[in-house]
Amino acid sequence: MGIPNLVKSQEREKRIVAFLDEIKPHAKAIFLVGDLFDFWFEYKYTVPKGYVRLLGKIAECVDSGIEVHVFTGNHDMWMFGYLAEEIGVIIHTHPIVLELNGKKFMVGHGDGLGPGDHGYKFIKKVFSNKVCQWLFACMHPDFSFRMANYWSKKSRNANQDSDEVYKGDDSEYLVQFTRHFPEEKGIDFFIFGHRHLPLDLEVRPGVRYLNLGDWIRYQTYAHWDGCNLVLHTYSKT
Numbered sequence: 138m139g140i141p142n143l144v145k146s147q148e149r150e151k152r153i154v155a156f157l158d159e160i161k162p163h164a165k166a167i168f169l170v171g172d173l174f175d176f177w178f179e180y181k182y183t184v185p186k187g188y189v190r191l192l193g194k195i196a197e198c199v200d201s202g203i204e205v206h207v208f209t210g211n212h213d214m215w216m217f218g219y220l221a222e223e224i225g226v227i228i229h230t231h232p233i234v235l236e237l238n239g240k241k242f243m244v245g246h247g248d249g250l251g252p253g254d255h256g257y258k259f260i261k262k263v264f265s266n267k268v269c270q271w272l273f274a275c276m277h278p279d280f281s282f283r284m285a286n287y288w289s290k291k292s293r294n295a296n297q298d299s300d301e302v303y304k305g306d307d308s309e310y311l312v313q314f315t316r317h318f319p320e321e322k323g324i325d326f327f328i329f330g331h332r333h334l335p336l337d338l339e340v341r342p343g344v345r346y347l348n349l350g351d352w353i354r355y356q357t358y359a360h361w362d363g364c365n366l367v368l369h370t371y372s373k374t
Contacts, residue, residue: 150188150191152356166205167203167206169205170244170329170349171208171213171248171330175286175293192224195224196225199226206229206244208244208330209228211257214230214264214265215264237361238363242325247330248331250310251314252313254310311329311348315340316340326345326346327344327345333350333353335368335370337368347359349368356371357370
């Protein structure tokens with residue numbers, strides 16, 4: 138949400154709301170795996186403007202009895218208690234493992250996993266530091282939000298071209314992570330975001346890694362019906 142401009146962002150928001158409306162009668166749980174917002178920070182009494190349609194629809198899903206799990210991403214890692222308290226979502230700051238119908242899933246945003254990417258891992262530690270968060274919160278929201286949104290969009294623009302290209306098994310950190318994850322843990326499916334490129338790969342016999350892509354370019358999502366996990370594209374406008 139939030140890029141490249143208000144008009145496009147609202148068009149995308151309405152499309153996601155329409156998608157949630159379609160799946161609401163059948164869904165038992167919804168997992169939103171991070172970078173839901175281009176930037177998010179919660180002051181004690183202030184949160185970013187916008188996203189009203191989306192947040193209202195998510196609240197409606199929760200109120201109807203659907204579990205909605207939201208994972209913090211590298212663009213919106215500063216979620217604290219507001220969304221859980223206000224609309225009832227379940228916030229995750231790390232990947233989780235769950236078992237469904239005898240299959241084991243690891244689900245998360247995916248940032249910072251696997252080898253390499255040391256620059257980002259250092260920055261993530263800085264952003265996760267309580268003192269750094271307190272210092273950021275000391276700035277007036279008009280200034281801090283403007284600065285954060287500027288750098289967030291700059292980062293997206295800088296990585297946009299590389300995000301569209303599969304870099305090869307040895308250069309894809311999440312592929313390396315899934316391939317070297319201990320087999321004895323028995324994970325059948327790894328589901329991540331972060332990479333912004335839809336992927337469905339068999340990383341070892343009988344074990345699949347799905348990257349959900351994004352809704353800026355691809356409108357992709359995964360559906361588990363109790364037996365099969367399938368990556369779909371939402372084609373309606």
